[in-house]
Amino acid sequence: MKFLSVLKNYNTTFWAANVIELFERWAWYGFYMAFALYLVNSKDTGALGLTQAQKGIIMGTGSMLLYFLPVITGAIADKVGYKRILFLSFSVYITGFYMIGSFETFGWMFFAFIWTCIGGALFKPIISAMIARNTTAETSSIGFGIFYMMINIGGFIGPFIAGVLMQKSWDFVFYMSIITMGINYFITAFFFREPIIKEKGSSLLKSIANAFVNIGITLQNWKYVLFLIIMILFWTAFNQLYYSFPVFVEQWIDTSPLYDGIHAVWPWLAEAIGTSDGTITSVTLGSMDAFFIIVFQLMVSALVMRFRPLAAMMGGILVLAGGLALMFSNQNSWLILLGILIFALGEMASSPKFTEYVGRIAPEDKKALYMGTSFLPIAAGHQLAGWLSGGVYERIADDVYLLKQEVAKRGLSIPEISDTFSKNDFISAAAEKMNMTNGELSRFIWETYHPSNIWIVYAGVAVSAVVLLWIYNRFILAK
Known part of the structure; x- marks a missing residue:
């Protein structure tokens, strides 16, 4: 009432x-x-x-x-x-x-x-x-x-x-x-x-x-500045949900098993959200993060309210790192969906606690100022996330970049990608010259060049944030 x-x-x-x-x-x-x-x-x-x-x-x-x-x-x-x-x-x-x-x-x-x-x-x-x-x-x-x-x-x-x-x-x-x-x-x-x-x-x-x-x-408070710098790593890892995940799923993951599983239980739902090819798009899959938050946020908030904000942040970011590992380390669409759920649980535990922590440590007469500066690590995290999802992702996990390496290694003659010769044209031409179907070529590149190693980078950034927060809590705040 x-x-x-x-x-x-x-x-x-x-x-x-x-x-x-x-x-x-x-x-x-x-x-x-x-x-x-x-x-x-x-x-x-x-x-x-x-x-x-x-x-x-x-x-x-x-x-x-x-x-x-x-x-x-x-x-x-x-x-x-x-x-x-x-x-x-x-x-x-x-x-x-x-x-x-x-x-x-x-x-x-x-x-x-x-x-x-x-x-x-x-x-x-x-x-x-x-x-x-x-x-x-x-x-x-x-x-x-x-x-x-x-x-x-x-x-x-x-x-x-x-x-x-x-x-x-x-x-x-x-x-x-x-x-x-x-x-x-x-x-x-x-x-x-x-x-x-x-x-x-x-x-x-x-x-x-x-x-x-x-x-x-x-920002004259050096301890607060150090905390903000550490949190840049959290936001860098978190933003890969938008920067890299849709691309990774599009390039490497067959989501038809996920579609078939949903179709077996709710045919109308699978047909409504799926493609005509019987798959789930990476964008629809990524939207499940927000769906899980809608469903579970109150429960997670009730669970973490008993912990100090910094401890809850460390636990949440560690859980989020586990979600990133599942999202980028394999080709099983059901495990990837589980990874999104774990990622969302970590987000629910850590992101609200970040705001709460800033509000708690701010002097009474400077709370608005501190809340304003709490956006700075988010901004820097986006810039760093862009760099990681750009050149770093490209060299480790981009399908065209890795295929170009294989084409060069074999000395195959294929036109450069241009306005008239698309990325898909390049992949199809390479598959034809290597006597493979496009699917077989994708599996070959996956097994040969291991694009799934990108999970080590993204989860490693999140784990680094946890380690640095622990050091910060143990040695900086303790004094």
């Missing part, structure tokens, strides 16, 4: 902010989970055919800015007004999605994604601030729980639908994001109420300058 009584205390703007967040996450993750595939898949599938290294540069740099720029955009919103910045954000988002679906070269795609991430950076600080402004000490706990649930519902629906749409045309994925983001215009116009009186006195430039000064003040 107390829960229902708390729900009655939320105003229209609170619910509007949550629905806006749901549609924004739907639009963002619907395209973002598929974005790596769109960048690197063969041109004859409608994708761009870029290299893994180019993909890493685009995704890493843009996503880094998405988490760094809120330091500035939050100050702008406080001066200009939340509603205006929301409308600007939606406009930048929509034009960005359109450009991503229209541009084809590395340079223009880099620009389009940076532009889209600026839209996200404009949006990000506003909605969480709106939840805080429209809740009280009594209603904030459930309020932020509802907010987190909306994030994950959007994060599940978007990729889930995108996995179906991309089978028909990549354009449909971008149309989905454009339409979904467009809905937010109407919600904001009719249900969103400006929560603040615009600050007067200091200029916008001074407000932005003060934001950087405050960051500098916060």
Whole structure:
């Protein structure tokens, strides 16, 4: 009954902010989970055919800015007004999605994604601030729980639908994001109420300058800075769910056993989410992370609440490392699904505790400053994740890169990949010259070059974070 009584205390703007967040996450993750595939898949599938290294540069740099720029955009919103910045954000988002679906070269795609991430950076600080402004000490706990649930519902629906749409045309994925983001215009116009009186006195430039000064003040705490640096490793490992996992599954994994297993129990579900070839797309598979969070977050939160935040983080990151190991070390689609579940459990235990820990260690008069700087390791983690999923992934696990090594070793004459000779053309030509089917060639490369070794890199980064956190807790904080 107390829960229902708390729900009655939320105003229209609170619910509007949550629905806006749901549609924004739907639009963002619907395209973002598929974005790596769109960048690197063969041109004859409608994708761009870029290299893994180019993909890493685009995704890493843009996503880094998405988490760094809120330091500035939050100050702008406080001066200009939340509603205006929301409308600007939606406009930048929509034009960005359109450009991503229209541009084809590395340079223009880099620009389009940076532009889209600026839209996200404009949006990000506003909605969480709106939840805080429209809740009280009594209603904030459930309020932020509802907010987190909306994030994950959007994060599940978007990729889930995108996995179906991309089978028909990549354009449909971008149309989905454009339409979904467009809905937010109407919600904001009719249900969103400006929560603040615009600050007067200091200029916008001074407000932005003060934001950087405050960051500098916060980062004078060297112990806190050391903690943030260690957490870069966690976010680097975590982001491989978006940067590398869809590509790895697309290149190496036959998901038909997973489809057949689902079809045996729920034929309608398998046919609804599967492909016409009887497989499950990597994007649909990746969306299960958010689904597991929706189902299990409350149980995991109840379990880890008895542990200190740092201990819960170490345990959660270790579990997440185990999930990464299963996701990248084998070709069994059922084990990979289990890996996603384990990954999600680790995420549920560690990610919320990261925010809680920052809030606990912050001095009472600097909590907002500390919470602002907690985005810095997320930004740096995206940049490092882009590098690992680019050149590092390419040399260890990219199918075309490894096949080129084998072609060179055998001295085979095959045209270079170009606008008229796609990655799929290269693979088919190599298979023909090596007297193999495409499937046999894939198995040969897997057994010869061991692309599954990439799990050692990704899980190793996560385990390194755990080890460094233990050292930090044992030797730095103990003193």
